[in-house]
Amino acid sequence: MSTPHNEGKEGSIAGTVLMPGDPLRAKYIADTYLDQAVLFNSVRNMLGYTGYYKGIPVSVMGSGMGMPSIGIYSYELYKFYGVENIIRIGSAGAYCDALDIMDIALADSAWSESTFAMAQANVSGDIQYPTESLNEEIRHTAEKLAIPVRMCRVHSSDVFYHEECVGSYRDYYEKHGCACVEMESYALFHNAKILGKRAACLLTISDSFVTHRELSAKERQTSFDAMMKIALETAKVCGEAI
Numbered sequence: 208m209s210t211p212h213n214e215g216k217e218g219s220i221a222g223t224v225l226m227p228g229d230p231l232r233a234k235y236i237a238d239t240y241l242d243q244a245v246l247f248n249s250v251r252n253m254l255g256y257t258g259y260y261k262g263i264p265v266s267v268m269g270s271g272m273g274m275p276s277i278g279i280y281s282y283e284l285y286k287f288y289g290v291e292n293i294i295r296i297g298s299a300g301a302y303c304d305a306l307d308i309m310d311i312a313l314a315d316s317a318w319s320e321s322t323f324a325m326a327q328a329n330v331s332g333d334i335q336y337p338t339e340s341l342n343e344e345i346r347h348t349a350e351k352l353a354i355p356v357r358m359c360r361v362h363s364s365d366v367f368y369h370e371e372c373v374g375s376y377r378d379y380y381e382k383h384g385c386a387c388v389e390m391e392s393y394a395l396f397h398n399a400k401i402l403g404k405r406a407a408c409l410l411t412i413s414d415s416f417v418t419h420r421e422l423s424a425k426e427r428q429t430s431f432d433a434m435m436k437i438a439l440e441t442a443k444v445c446g447e448a449i
């Protein structure tokens with residue numbers, strides 16, 4: 208089987224997929240953490256690999272940036288490849304000083320101005336939620352690894368570069384309770400819900416709107432190991448249950 212965007216063969220993708228936005232981060236994870244990793248997709252260079260983590264099959268695939276992109280890839284993984292769990296592992300910008308560079312956040316909800324859910328399935332509302340049971344497994348895993356994780360509402364934005372007339376990051380923090388910003392979780396959570404699947408979103412803070420500190424592009428690609436460890440150990444637990 209294949210889709211217009213994924214050339215993976217039937218059975219080539221594990222039940223749990225870790226999804227960074229950057230396909231090169233997917234390659235880094237496969238090269239660094241997976242045994243016997245096999246490339247299942249390179250259409251549009253959206254690299255996807257399946258390998259073994261501590262003996263359990265796990266896949267990792269880039270989602271691209273923004274909701275239309277993760278909307279396509281996650282829909283196809285859930286609907287056509289039988290994937291049960293997608294854990295997004297991304298970077299985010301902090302909207303408050305409670306989140307520092309390299310802190311790890313777990314989305315408890317995604318607020319968005321996006322029309323994705325309305326356009327996709329006539330679903331109204333500006334908040335989408337992750338799967339509570341998957342979040343619970345992630346929290347439990349992080350606790351066991353003694354890696355601190357901050358639960359927070361995420362601004363899942365359609366736009367990276369805003370003009371000033373739109374307002375400040377403080378508005379998203381103060382009016383909507385968003386502690387940080389990324390660009391995919393609202394669409395991922397929506398797709399999981401309509402297809403009866405599970406989704407979660409782990410984020411490492413890469414820059415701060417408050418302090419203006421930021422990681423380099425190279426650091427964003429390779430330095431999120433603590434978050435990856437949590438995601439991989441959770442995927443192992445999910446894989447053992449499938």
Ligand SMILES: O=P(O)(O)O[C@H]1O[C@H](CO)[C@@H](O)[C@H]1O
Nearest residue numbers: 227228229272297298389390
């Ligand atoms: O690091 P990733 O997973 O790509 O996530 C964040 O980084 C990109 C913007 O630089 C957007 O995709 C945003 O969601």
Ligand SMILES: O=c1cc[nH]c(=O)[nH]1
Nearest residue numbers: 298299300388389390
């Ligand atoms: O979407 C994103 C991701 C990281 N940092 C930002 O400022 N925005």
